[in-house]
Amino acid sequence: MVTKIGLDLGYANITLSDTAAGIYREPSVALMDKNTSRILSLGTEATEKASEGGVLVRPFKNGLLYSKEMTGAVIGNAINAVLPAEKLRATLGLPSSILPRQEKELYEMMLDSGVAECYGVHRAMAALIGAGYSPSLCAISVNVGASATEIMVLHNGSILLENTAQIGxxxxxxxxxxxxxxxxxxxxxxxxxxxxxxxxxxxxxxxxxxxxxxxxxxxxxxxxxxxxxxTEDVVGVFEKPLSRLLLEIADIVKKIPLDYVKDIFENGIVLTGGGALLFGLDRMIERILEIPVVLPADPMDSVAKGLSRINNFLPARMRGQSKDITAQLAKLYEARKENAK
Ligand SMILES: Nc1ncnc2c1ncn2[C@@H]1O[C@H](COP(=O)(O)OP(=O)(O)O)[C@@H](O)[C@H]1O
Ligand SMILES: [Mg+2]
Missing domain, CATH: 3.90.640.10 (ATPase, substrate binding domain, subdomain 4)
Known part of the structure; x- marks a missing residue:
């Protein structure tokens, strides 16, 4: 038996999705002793105990890993929450800005945490699949996390443009x-x-x-x-971050080659991530950029859900592991019926 999980290592939350067990989420934090740097507790327990002393550390900032030990502990803590199986195969959400060295370290940590096989997928792509789309579509994926926003433009499954915007x-x-x-x-x-x-x-x-x-x-x-x-007090408070976010999306949109604009604007923007839950963000983007915006149900779970769906349509035997498979997904998806045999 192979248990297939999707793991979204966000700056704020670590979300694990398993098609059988569902969605499991924990804050991606560790509580560290100031003097000894020893890890005192992890996840929800760490946030609860923070008032008793120690420093809260978020190990995943755009793929920048705080320390191998801490990152590995946060990953291990989440993985231990799923039932132990004979073999775990994981798909991992990656920021598009991740450096090859950091990516390699992440895969190593996954293997150290007991995962037998691991594949990376850019978050913006996983989010689309989690929102119910096929990877061979035309759309703009905007995943608003706590520290950054992943933006990807797809045309018939090929990645035309991609960016990690430093706003969240x-x-x-x-x-x-x-x-x-x-x-x-x-x-x-x-x-x-x-x-x-x-x-x-x-x-x-x-x-x-x-x-x-x-x-x-x-x-x-x-x-x-x-x-x-x-509610009235905080109206108007978000003007600055909101206009930065709109500019970042517009910056990518204006780079779409003219020939592709019609196809891509038909589906428009698929808005996901916890940040997508800000009331009215979908309508604001739609109004200002004049592009239809789709807000799926549970946008905060889209990346993790997409990752586990991907894991389920990958062939039983993949060529090579510990690598980024984002660009191959459309092809692998089309071949999934073969894989299911
Ligand atoms: N109802 C809500 N309205 C606005 N923002 C929200 C809401 N719920 C969660 N968020 C925000 O979503 C972000 C966390 O989303 P998430 O996708 O888990 O981030 P990350 O992937 O960076 O860990 C936080 O900034 C949080 O404040
Ligand atoms: Mg996220």
Whole structure:
């Protein structure tokens, strides 16, 4: 028996998808002892114990690995969550900007974590497949993660353009944080800012109004204070990161050769990643860039889901392993009926 898993190693979350067991997600963090650099705890437990001391480290920043030990531990922690099987075959989500050396290290860590076979796929491609498309389509994939956005333009399965844009959900969190600090000299953590964005944030009208109490620190005295915030308060906060994100997408779109524009604009943009959940982002992109935007159900799971679907249509015997198979996917997908035999 071979268990086939898809693993999306994001800056914020590590998401594992197994067609039988479903989706499993953990924050991709490790809690490290400041003095000894020893790993104290991992994932959800690490975020819960962070207030007791230690530093929280996110090992996956655009493929830049913090340390081999820490990255390996975070990967191992997630893999151990799936039932042990005789043999694990994994497909791994990669940022398109990953350097060959970092990619090689990632595969080595996967093998060290007990995976028997491992293949890499660019996140933007996996996201399309997870959203229910075939890899041989014409479309623009935009995957908005916490630290970066992966953009890919496909024409009949060939990759025309690709970029990792250095803008993501955390830039929107920073906008919330600085708004609160400007308003009342109150400082909140980035994770509180993220929670405010997720509950109240919107870049388009029509979000039902809500209000929440948040805790922060008065900058002058250091005293803890509680503030009340409403949906209306944070309207307009996202102008800067939003326009950067729109510019990054537009930058790629304007490079599409004219002959391909019609085909590609027909399907338009498939918007995925946790950042796609920001209220109204799909409509805003559609309005400003004048390209149809599709927001699939559960956009945060698209990459991991796509990776496990890919793993299931790869042939039982692949030529070579520990390599990037993004460019071959359309061909492998067309051949899948043969593989299923
Ligand atoms: N409801 C929401 N509204 C806006 N942003 C959200 C929402 N839910 C999650 N996010 C954002 O999605 C990002 C995490 O998405 P994810 O795809 O898991 O990132 P990564 O792949 O970088 O780990 C975070 O910035 C988080 O704040
Ligand atoms: Mg992601």
């Amino acid at each position: 959900g955390e830039d929107f969190d920073r906008a919330v944080k600085s708004y609160i600090s400007d308003q009342g000299d109150v400082s909140v953590s980035l994770s509180v800012a993220a929670a405010i964005k997720e509950r109240l944030g919107a870049v388009w009208q029509g979000k039902p109004s809500e209000s929440i109490d948040i805790e922060g620190t008065l900058s002058l005295t250091g005293n803890r204070v509680t503030m009340n915030l409403t």
